[in-house]
Amino acid sequence: GAVVSQHPSRVICKSGTSVKIECRSLDFQATTMFWYRQFPKQSLMLMATSNEGSKATYEQGVEKDKFLINHASLTLSTLTVTSAHPEDSSFYICSARDAIQETQYFGPGTRLLVL
Amino acid sequence: GNSVTQMEGPVTLSEEAFLTINCTYTATGYPSLFWYVQYPGEGLQLLLKATKADDKGSNKGFEATYRKETTSFHLEKGSVQVSDSAVYFCALRGQGGSEKLVFGKGTKLTVNP
Numbered sequence: 242g243a244v245v246s247q248h249p250s251r252v253i254c255k256s257g258t259s260v261k262i263e264c265r266s267l268d269f270q271a272t273t274m275f276w277y278r279q280f281p282k283q284s285l286m287l288m289a290t291s292n293e294g295s296k297a298t299y300e301q302g303v304e305k306d307k308f309l310i311n312h313a314s315l316t317l318s319t320l321t322v323t324s325a326h327p328e329d330s331s332f333y334i335c336s337a338r339d340a341i342q343e344t345q346y347f348g349p350g351t352r353l354l355v356l
Numbered sequence: 357g358n359s360v361t362q363m364e365g366p367v368t369l370s371e372e373a374f375l376t377i378n379c380t381y382t383a384t385g386y387p388s389l390f391w392y393v394q395y396p397g398e399g400l401q402l403l404l405k406a407t408k409a410d411d412k413g414s415n416k417g418f419e420a421t422y423r424k425e426t427t428s429f430h431l432e433k434g435s436v437q438v439s440d441s442a443v444y445f446c447a448l449r450g451q452g453g454s455e456k457l458v459f460g461k462g463t464k465l466t467v468n469p
Contacts, residue, residue, distance in 0.1 A: 245399075247399075275456065275457075282462075282464075283461065283462070284445065284459045284460060284461045284462050285400070285445070285459050287456055287457075290456060334399050334400065336400075336457075344402065344405075345402075345449075345457060346402070347392070347399045347400040347401065347402075348399050349398055349399040350398070350399040
Protein backbone atom coordinates (compact mmCIF):
# COMPACT_ATOMS: atom_id res chain seq x y z
CA GLY A 242 0.00 0.00 0.00
CA ALA A 243 0.86 3.64 -0.18
CA VAL A 244 3.39 4.94 2.31
CA VAL A 245 3.55 8.23 4.11
CA SER A 246 6.65 9.10 6.08
CA GLN A 247 7.22 11.66 8.79
CA HIS A 248 10.45 13.13 10.02
CA PRO A 249 11.52 13.30 12.72
CA SER A 250 9.74 10.52 14.58
CA ARG A 251 10.57 12.06 17.91
CA VAL A 252 11.87 15.48 18.89
CA ILE A 253 12.68 17.14 22.18
CA CYS A 254 13.16 20.89 22.21
CA LYS A 255 13.44 23.78 24.61
CA SER A 256 10.57 26.13 25.22
CA GLY A 257 10.62 29.05 22.81
CA THR A 258 12.26 27.25 19.94
CA SER A 259 10.63 26.26 16.65
CA VAL A 260 10.30 22.73 15.36
CA LYS A 261 9.66 21.62 11.80
CA ILE A 262 8.01 18.31 10.98
CA GLU A 263 8.06 16.90 7.46
CA CYS A 264 5.44 14.70 5.88
CA ARG A 265 6.11 12.94 2.59
CA SER A 266 4.04 10.71 0.37
CA LEU A 267 6.51 8.18 -0.98
CA ASP A 268 4.83 6.54 -3.92
CA PHE A 269 1.88 8.68 -4.84
CA GLN A 270 1.02 12.30 -5.38
CA ALA A 271 -1.04 13.96 -2.73
CA THR A 272 -2.84 17.15 -3.65
CA THR A 273 -4.25 17.26 -0.15
CA MET A 274 -2.48 16.59 3.14
CA PHE A 275 -3.85 16.80 6.64
CA TRP A 276 -2.27 17.51 9.99
CA TYR A 277 -3.68 16.04 13.16
CA ARG A 278 -2.85 16.27 16.80
CA GLN A 279 -3.48 13.38 19.14
CA PHE A 280 -3.58 13.73 22.89
CA PRO A 281 -2.97 10.70 25.11
CA LYS A 282 -5.87 8.24 25.01
CA GLN A 283 -7.89 10.53 22.76
CA SER A 284 -8.88 10.68 19.16
CA LEU A 285 -7.21 12.61 16.42
CA MET A 286 -7.99 16.28 16.23
CA LEU A 287 -7.73 17.75 12.77
CA MET A 288 -5.61 20.87 12.86
CA ALA A 289 -5.50 21.89 9.24
CA THR A 290 -5.90 20.81 5.66
CA SER A 291 -3.27 21.78 3.16
CA ASN A 292 -3.56 21.80 -0.58
CA GLU A 293 -0.53 21.89 -2.80
CA GLY A 294 0.28 25.40 -3.88
CA SER A 295 -2.29 27.16 -1.73
CA LYS A 296 -2.74 28.30 1.83
CA ALA A 297 -3.75 25.78 4.44
CA THR A 298 -7.25 25.77 5.89
CA TYR A 299 -7.15 25.71 9.66
CA GLU A 300 -9.76 24.26 11.97
CA GLN A 301 -11.46 26.47 14.48
CA GLY A 302 -9.30 27.15 17.49
CA VAL A 303 -5.99 26.33 15.79
CA GLU A 304 -3.59 29.26 15.65
CA LYS A 305 -2.32 29.62 12.10
CA ASP A 306 0.59 31.80 13.18
CA LYS A 307 1.74 29.20 15.66
CA PHE A 308 1.32 26.14 13.46
CA LEU A 309 2.74 27.08 10.08
CA ILE A 310 1.93 24.71 7.27
CA ASN A 311 3.58 24.63 3.89
CA HIS A 312 2.63 22.28 1.08
CA ALA A 313 5.28 23.07 -1.46
CA SER A 314 4.96 20.03 -3.68
CA LEU A 315 2.69 17.09 -4.39
CA THR A 316 4.75 14.88 -2.09
CA LEU A 317 5.80 17.15 0.76
CA SER A 318 4.06 19.13 3.48
CA THR A 319 5.69 20.65 6.53
CA LEU A 320 4.32 21.71 9.89
CA THR A 321 6.35 24.19 11.90
CA VAL A 322 5.48 24.67 15.54
CA THR A 323 6.73 28.17 16.28
CA SER A 324 7.85 29.31 19.71
CA ALA A 325 6.94 25.96 21.19
CA HIS A 326 5.71 25.68 24.74
CA PRO A 327 5.24 22.65 26.99
CA GLU A 328 1.51 22.59 26.22
CA ASP A 329 2.39 21.96 22.56
CA SER A 330 3.84 18.60 23.56
CA SER A 331 1.79 16.04 21.71
CA PHE A 332 1.74 13.41 18.98
CA TYR A 333 1.44 15.02 15.56
CA ILE A 334 0.22 12.91 12.69
CA CYS A 335 0.02 13.79 9.04
CA SER A 336 -1.94 12.08 6.35
CA ALA A 337 -2.02 12.32 2.60
CA ARG A 338 -4.91 11.68 0.30
CA ASP A 339 -4.27 9.71 -2.83
CA ALA A 340 -6.11 11.76 -5.42
CA ILE A 341 -6.83 8.77 -7.63
CA GLN A 342 -8.00 6.26 -5.03
CA GLU A 343 -9.45 8.88 -2.69
CA THR A 344 -7.89 6.97 0.18
CA GLN A 345 -6.21 8.75 3.06
CA TYR A 346 -2.91 7.29 4.25
CA PHE A 347 -1.38 8.20 7.58
CA GLY A 348 2.17 8.81 8.60
CA PRO A 349 3.66 7.12 11.67
CA GLY A 350 3.48 10.29 13.72
CA THR A 351 5.96 12.62 15.40
CA ARG A 352 6.15 12.83 19.15
CA LEU A 353 7.05 16.33 20.27
CA LEU A 354 8.20 17.04 23.79
CA VAL A 355 8.79 20.65 24.76
CA LEU A 356 10.77 21.16 27.92
CA GLY B 357 -22.49 18.23 11.28
CA ASN B 358 -21.06 14.78 10.76
CA SER B 359 -20.13 12.75 13.81
CA VAL B 360 -19.04 9.27 14.84
CA THR B 361 -19.82 7.51 18.11
CA GLN B 362 -17.85 4.47 19.14
CA MET B 363 -18.24 2.21 22.11
CA GLU B 364 -15.93 3.26 24.86
CA GLY B 365 -13.17 0.99 25.94
CA PRO B 366 -11.02 -0.40 27.03
CA VAL B 367 -12.00 -3.85 25.81
CA THR B 368 -10.12 -6.84 27.17
CA LEU B 369 -10.54 -10.27 25.61
CA SER B 370 -8.88 -13.64 25.71
CA GLU B 371 -7.26 -15.02 22.60
CA GLU B 372 -9.75 -16.60 20.16
CA ALA B 373 -12.68 -14.67 21.62
CA PHE B 374 -15.24 -12.93 19.41
CA LEU B 375 -14.86 -9.19 19.03
CA THR B 376 -17.46 -6.52 18.36
CA ILE B 377 -16.74 -2.81 18.52
CA ASN B 378 -19.84 -0.75 17.92
CA CYS B 379 -19.81 2.34 15.76
CA THR B 380 -22.72 4.56 14.78
CA TYR B 381 -22.65 7.74 12.78
CA THR B 382 -24.58 10.88 11.97
CA ALA B 383 -24.23 12.30 8.50
CA THR B 384 -26.26 13.62 5.63
CA GLY B 385 -26.40 11.68 2.43
CA TYR B 386 -24.14 8.70 1.90
CA PRO B 387 -20.80 9.01 3.65
CA SER B 388 -17.89 6.62 3.24
CA LEU B 389 -17.05 4.66 6.39
CA PHE B 390 -13.69 3.46 7.65
CA TRP B 391 -12.01 1.56 10.42
CA TYR B 392 -8.44 2.51 11.26
CA VAL B 393 -6.10 0.68 13.62
CA GLN B 394 -3.28 2.20 15.63
CA TYR B 395 -0.70 -0.16 17.06
CA PRO B 396 1.35 1.03 20.06
CA GLY B 397 3.74 3.80 19.11
CA GLU B 398 2.63 3.89 15.49
CA GLY B 399 0.40 5.98 13.25
CA LEU B 400 -2.99 4.96 11.96
CA GLN B 401 -3.40 2.27 9.34
CA LEU B 402 -6.49 1.78 7.26
CA LEU B 403 -8.04 -1.53 8.28
CA LEU B 404 -11.11 -1.60 6.06
CA LYS B 405 -13.66 0.62 4.42
CA ALA B 406 -17.08 0.68 2.81
CA THR B 407 -18.32 3.35 0.47
CA LYS B 408 -22.00 2.54 0.03
CA ALA B 409 -24.90 1.01 1.90
CA ASP B 410 -24.76 -2.76 2.44
CA ASP B 411 -21.11 -2.91 1.44
CA LYS B 412 -18.98 -5.13 3.64
CA GLY B 413 -15.38 -4.17 4.25
CA SER B 414 -13.01 -6.92 5.31
CA ASN B 415 -9.32 -7.34 6.05
CA LYS B 416 -7.17 -9.56 8.27
CA GLY B 417 -10.25 -11.39 9.54
CA PHE B 418 -12.03 -8.19 10.51
CA GLU B 419 -15.36 -7.27 8.95
CA ALA B 420 -17.77 -4.36 9.07
CA THR B 421 -21.02 -3.84 7.15
CA TYR B 422 -22.35 -0.43 6.18
CA ARG B 423 -25.90 -0.35 7.56
CA LYS B 424 -27.77 2.71 6.34
CA GLU B 425 -30.97 1.81 8.19
CA THR B 426 -29.24 1.73 11.56
CA THR B 427 -26.45 4.21 10.63
CA SER B 428 -23.93 1.71 11.92
CA PHE B 429 -20.59 0.22 10.92
CA HIS B 430 -19.75 -2.24 13.68
CA LEU B 431 -16.37 -3.95 13.59
CA GLU B 432 -16.26 -7.72 14.15
CA LYS B 433 -13.71 -10.49 14.24
CA GLY B 434 -14.50 -14.09 14.97
CA SER B 435 -11.28 -15.02 16.75
CA VAL B 436 -8.92 -12.35 18.02
CA GLN B 437 -5.20 -12.77 18.48
CA VAL B 438 -2.74 -11.13 20.85
CA SER B 439 -1.35 -9.23 17.87
CA ASP B 440 -4.73 -7.53 17.40
CA SER B 441 -4.13 -5.49 20.55
CA ALA B 442 -4.36 -1.89 19.40
CA VAL B 443 -6.62 1.14 19.34
CA TYR B 444 -9.38 1.03 16.76
CA PHE B 445 -10.92 4.17 15.28
CA CYS B 446 -14.16 4.37 13.36
CA ALA B 447 -14.31 7.25 10.89
CA LEU B 448 -16.44 8.72 8.16
CA ARG B 449 -15.96 11.01 5.25
CA GLY B 450 -18.90 12.97 3.96
CA GLN B 451 -20.46 12.38 0.58
CA GLY B 452 -18.44 13.85 -2.26
CA GLY B 453 -15.09 12.46 -1.31
CA SER B 454 -13.42 15.78 -0.69
CA GLU B 455 -14.55 16.29 2.86
CA LYS B 456 -12.34 15.68 5.84
CA LEU B 457 -12.36 12.50 7.91
CA VAL B 458 -14.28 12.60 11.15
CA PHE B 459 -13.04 10.15 13.77
CA GLY B 460 -14.59 8.46 16.75
CA LYS B 461 -12.74 8.59 20.04
CA GLY B 462 -11.13 5.21 19.58
CA THR B 463 -11.49 1.91 21.40
CA LYS B 464 -8.50 0.28 22.99
CA LEU B 465 -8.45 -3.50 22.61
CA THR B 466 -6.21 -5.73 24.67
CA VAL B 467 -6.05 -9.43 23.86
CA ASN B 468 -4.55 -11.68 26.49
CA PRO B 469 -2.98 -15.07 25.71
